[in-house]
Amino acid sequence: MTIGNVTDLPDPRVGFFTDTSVCIGCKACEVACKEWNGVPATDVLDFTGMSMDNTGTLGANTWRHVAFIEQRVPSGDTRWLMSSDVCKHCTHAACLDVCPTGSLFRTEYGTVVVQEDICNGCGYCIPACPYGVIDQRKEDGRAWKCTMCYDRLGDGMEPACAKACPTDSIQFGPLDELHERADRRLADLRDAGVEEARLYGRDPDDGVGGDGAFFLLLDQPEVYGLPPDPVVTTRDLPSMWRHAGMAALGLVGGTLASFLLGRKGAAR
Known part of the structure; x- marks a missing residue:
């Protein structure tokens, strides 16, 4: 049995590198994603009183989610950590393993996509995802998540979120090139004294074989609501x-x- 359908990964494989150190929380990525993909309005859009984040989490109607984390630093000052989260398009994708209809498939770009016309709403993929990305819409029960703008890739275009990002916090391209770019960026930040900077989802030897969408973080993954040691649930x-x-x-x-x-x- 092949776990996560990794025998047919393309070369080059494409992906996202999200550099949270330059995210300004503008939410342009959220808006661009909804507009291009026809994603419905978020179920709940309120000021929570706990954060400037008004979408809360990824879901069937939120394929990009910008998190706002307010922190008190040792000097007594306050800093904001902002990060645009998305489906990780895992190398070892448990959602692929458990889908009984073939609705979830690995594309020729190495991304993981749900075919909504084949999804039967069984929901097996939802608990299988170690990141809690996939969700069902209440209206029809089918599963939905980021497709990395599969239709745009076929026309040689970059995903809508990356195109809309004004600071290049979201970068799209061949995954190997993004890895090299991220390594250089991490080294620059460390040289500048930002010791807490780290890469998340970059390691091909982690519990999911590395992510097709990985991140540069300025604190522990848990601070951003990310699991510290994700493992493919069908391992x-x-x-x-x-x-x-x-x-x-x-x-x-x-x-x-x-x-x-x-x-x-x-x-x-």
């Missing part, structure tokens, strides 16, 4: 099936042996 499926198969064979063997012994005893 243990092959061994589980093997153990289940062995148990089934043992059960069949035991039943057959009991049957034969019973017949032998009856013959006596």
